[in-house]
Amino acid sequence: MKIYDTPGFPNPLRVRIVLGEKNLYSQVEFINVDLPAAEHKQPAFLTMNPLGTVPVLELEDGTWIAECTAITEYLDNLDGRPLLTGVSPREKALIHMMQKRAESELIDAIGLYFHYATAGLGPELQRYKYPEWQERKQWGEMHRLKAEKGLGYFNQLLEKQPYIAGDRFSMADATVIGALLFAFYAGIPVPQHYRALLTWKARVYERPSVANA
């Protein structure tokens, strides 16, 4: 398998955590994609993922799978013993619910703030963003507010349970970890009084899959 991604970036981190949890690093070849140079907006990359985002997983038969959730489903079920996407219908549903919230309320909102209300990854990539949105910085700022509210939501959630989707580490945790990295890059601090979120962060960062990602 090949993974097209950019080391140190938030969404790629989600999949790298999954690779660590599933002990699959040795089965993957990484291909570096230069995001600031907009390599992912060029025809060769768009053939793999028309949405022009990393990461992308390439299977041995040439199939391309984009979207961290889809990649995670594939990797987690390869050995028939899913760890991160749930086993029972209830568990699967709760993980997917929280995973979706972690994307919509956090990582995607932070990304929109970063790309539309800040200089993002620089002028070469900005050329590929919607110019009409760039003129409306407020639209990006609105997503910062959304992300800040999302941080509050996850802090409250973690006051009641040890992991994002319940009692076990799941792909929803990996998404929130990616989101916190993105928040750091985008200059959105986690308020110090969000003790539950910060305690959870310290705990999950001790996992080898996260520490080594």
Ligand code: GTS
């Ligand atoms: N929903 C997608 C997924 O789950 O894979 C999001 C992927 C995504 O937005 N990736 C970012 C990207 O390719 C990389 S990162 O900044 O999040 O690490 N961005 C490119 C761009 O032009 O916005």
